[in-house]
Amino acid sequence: MAVPDKSTPRPTVKAALEAERYRLLVESVRDYAIFLLDSTGHIISWNIGAQNLKGYTKTDILGQHFSIFYPKKDLDAGKPARELVDAIKHGRIEDEDWRVRKDGSRFWANVVITALFDADGKHVGFAKVTRDVTDRKQQADRLLRANHKLEAQRAELERLNTIKDEFVSLASHQLRTPATGVKQFLGLLLQGYAGPLTEQQFDYIQKAYDSNDRQIDMVNSLLHTAQLDAGKVVLRHETSDIDSLVGDVIDETVDTFKRRCQTLTYEKHAGVIEAAVDPLRLRMVLENLIDNASKYTPDGGKIHVTLARQDDFVVITIADSGVGIHADDMPKLYEKFSRIPNALSDSVGGSGLGLYWAAEIIKLHGGTISVESAPQAGSTFEVRLPLHPQKKGAVR
Numbered sequence: 314m315a316v317p318d319k320s321t322p323r324p325t326v327k328a329a330l331e332a333e334r335y336r337l338l339v340e341s342v343r344d345y346a347i348f349l350l351d352s353t354g355h356i357i358s359w360n361i362g363a364q365n366l367k368g369y370t371k372t373d374i375l376g377q378h379f380s381i382f383y384p385k386k387d388l389d390a391g392k393p394a395r396e397l398v399d400a401i402k403h404g405r406i407e408d409e410d411w412r413v414r415k416d417g418s419r420f421w422a423n424v425v426i427t428a429l430f431d432a433d434g435k436h437v438g439f440a441k442v443t444r445d446v447t448d449r450k451q452q453a454d455r456l457l458r459a460n461h462k463l464e465a466q467r468a469e470l471e472r473l474n475t476i477k478d479e480f481v482s483l484a485s486h487q488l489r490t491p492a493t494g495v496k497q498f499l500g501l502l503l504q505g506y507a508g509p510l511t512e513q514q515f516d517y518i519q520k521a522y523d524s525n526d527r528q529i530d531m532v533n534s535l536l537h538t539a540q541l542d543a544g545k546v547v548l549r550h551e552t553s554d555i556d557s558l559v560g561d562v563i564d565e566t567v568d569t570f571k572r573r574c575q576t577l578t579y580e581k582h583a584g585v586i587e588a589a590v591d592p593l594r595l596r597m598v599l600e601n602l603i604d605n606a607s608k609y610t611p612d613g614g615k616i617h618v619t620l621a622r623q624d625d626f627v628v629i630t631i632a633d634s635g636v637g638i639h640a641d642d643m644p645k646l647y648e649k650f651s652r653i654p655n656a657l658s659d660s661v662g663g664s665g666l667g668l669y670w671a672a673e674i675i676k677l678h679g680g681t682i683s684v685e686s687a688p689q690a691g692s693t694f695e696v697r698l699p700l701h702p703q704k705k706g707a708v709r
């Protein structure tokens with residue numbers, strides 16, 4: 314009988330039992346391939362999970378080199394040997410890649426190889442745990458493909474959108490010039506430059522003038538929106554007297570109000586309010602809001618405009634006694650092309666672009682627009698602009 318080497322401590326009964334229990338536990342794991350390799354990569358243990366996953370029985374596989382599980386391209390690239398070297402160097406490695414079963418089929422594996430050392434630090438082998446994560450990989454691939462497809466669709470939509478913006482911009486320019494010519498000549502006729510008109514002639518020409526005016530408004534709205542969406546709007550800030558700016562807009566609209574027998578009143582803040590705004594664009598915003606107030610108020614109604622300064626803000630309100638807006642419609646108010654039907658919307662016409670454009674321009678100024686309204690109780694729009702806007706918010 315061989316004499317036991319005194320330098321090697323003999324395992325206690327308890328430790329031997331624990332090792333056996335551990336071995337049985339590993340052997341019974343079904344979902345993970347768990348096996349040991351010797352220091353050269355030959356297989357020295359095999360569990361039921363490994364058999365299920367890779368198709369080899371214990372008898373088939375014990376003593377074989379673990380590189381048997383790698384596809385040819387990995388073998389040619391020396392991957393198995395490299396992974397063992399890396400596992401020794403770093404203690405463990407984790408890899409996700411294709412592996413091959415006994416029947417030649419492939420599965421996507423998550424592999425962890427842990428280098429094993431004895432008590433003296435001598436390398437004695439490897440523990441290898443492999444999981445089949447093909448389902449997860451297929452799902453991830455599907456997501457990736459869907460993502461690529463979406464990305465391609467987004468790029469295409471962006472391209473089409475740019476083409477659309479350019480087309481709208483070009484078409485609007487081309488439409489605006491002749492329409493403006495018509496407006497000028499109809500205006501001359503109405504003012505009597507071509508001789509006196511009968512009442513009926515005047516009436517017809519006035520109708521043609523109004524239709525043409527609406528057409529120009531529509532073309533302008535399209536053009537301005539296309540410029541805005543193309544990021545081509547750069548505000549030109551100028552220190553402006555807001556009172557005279559509001560006053561000018563009101564003066565220009567007097568005729569419209571007269572024709573609709575509407576009363577427009579203006580209550581201004583005492584003293585000068587100067588603010589750095591883009592005067593041209595702010596004027597257009599106010600024209601839009603005052604025009605809406607008139608459009609959506611029946612003949613004979615009232616529109617009241619106020620101007621005030623509150624701390625570092627200039628506040629302009631436009632209140633009307635018109636049809637009002639239902640609470641449910643509020644979220645759509647500033648959306649592009651959003652016309653909200655009401656008792657007057659059919660007769661007055663519009664593009665649904667005015668408030669969208671106005672709100673964006675106010676935003677570029679660093680300001681806000683809000684409204685208080687209820688059906689049949691009129692609407693009050695409030696525009697609040699900083700007196701000294703931050704330049705960074707002004708350019709788009």
Ligand code: ADP
Nearest residue numbers: 605606609637652653663664665666667668692
């Ligand atoms: P448009 O007037 O061309 O339809 P806007 O963008 O200016 O487009 O307005 C969007 C919608 O908001 C309008 O269709 C209208 O229903 C509603 N609206 C705007 N201003 C008022 C107002 N002062 N009173 C009632 N409804 C209004």
